[in-house]
């Protein structure tokens with residue numbers, strides 16, 4: 089079977105005309121002799137609208153109920169797309185995450201796919217149907233509906249492609265992956281290819297174009313991922329294993345993230361046990377920590393700063409309050425106006441001096457850096473969000489991104 093998984097994002101199914109456009113594209117692919125599994129997101133910004141309603145009712149609604157609510161967005165799109173295909177004379181069937189056997193583990197609103205029972209999909213494909221699956225959702229061991237984190241439909245698509253061992257095409261509202269978000273820097277260059285490693289860093293550092301877990305799965309199961317526009321026929325970007333010539337550019341991309349907050353804990357007792365307790369308390373609530381820095385000890389105490397997603401601020405505040413009670417000497421501050429810029433490139437393995445070059449650029453513009461972290465192929469800078477656009481322009485211009 090010549091199977092392909094196609095995923096269409098929110099804008100691509102944002103209204104009835106667009107759903108009909110998507111249906112025509114699927115039919116064209118089918119007529120090129122493919123069996124097709126389609127994964128779709130909620131229409132337009134429906135997920136945001138559903139969440140707004142939830143927060144009108146409660147500041148902190150039960151996460152199980154949030155999942156129950158926001159998973160409905162995708163069900164609207166799968167039903168409408170299936171109706172469009174059927175009305176165009178093609179057999180199609182819409183299925184929820186739980187109906188296609190997407191089993192998840194972990195916490196509500198950020199579950200992970202543990203396994204997929206692909207027998208239902210295969211059965212329908214054998215009957216020559218187009219299978220349309222609700223992205224972003226699955227069911228846990230208790231048969232409760234779960235969701236995979238914002239943007240999680242990409243992960244549903246790549247997970248299904250991994251199970252079926254077939255290519256995955258992600259159709260969206262840009263014609264591929266750019267060196268940086270073209271909405272922030274309109275001169276950004278489109279990339280023909282990018283390695284899994286680089287895309288994984290870009291995604292996890294805030295480039296909203298792809299869900300991080302989708303890249304992890306693609307890399308693990310060697311699934312080529314093609315990202316292209318749902319309008320027109322331009323070739324898009326291929327995400328695949330790195331090749332020698334990909335290292336010629338020092339920096340491939342710049343990820344911009346203004347969805348993090350920076351927490352600073354002062355007067356923390358200088359003891360690894362306390363540090364471990366702090367981060368263990370956060371980990372137990374499944375709070376994601378990204379950048380961490382610690383000052384050298386003075387008077388037997390240190391300051392520790394870290395960044396965490398704004399979406400987890402409410403849980404983070406609870407834990408900070410708990411820690412402040414447990415260690416009365418600790419005081420803490422929350423800075424919501426930070427922006428994290430990360431340069432990414434496998435070329436950095438063989439080129440040195442990138443960090444210095446960027447410090448010099450920022451120094452000339454008088455932009456202060458609050459935190460820096462590095463890995464083999466990326467450097468992240470946390471700066472004041474008021475300086476974001478200026479810093480982006482400087483870095484993108486200097487490295488010709």
Ligand code: ADP
Pocket residue numbers: 096097098099100129239259260261262264265266267268269270271295296297298341
């Ligand atoms: P979808 O609804 O199709 O999943 P998303 O909104 O999740 O689409 O992702 C597409 C958006 O990602 C683009 O409109 C673009 O603004 C943003 N984006 C962020 N970083 C990049 C990048 N490096 N290249 C292309 N698009 C990017």
Ligand code: ASP
Pocket residue numbers: 097098129130135136161223224237238239240241242
């Ligand atoms: N509809 C979900 C969201 O808005 C999932 C997705 O679009 O991938 O996050």
Ligand code: MG
Pocket residue numbers: 097239242296297298299
């Ligand atoms: Mg998306």
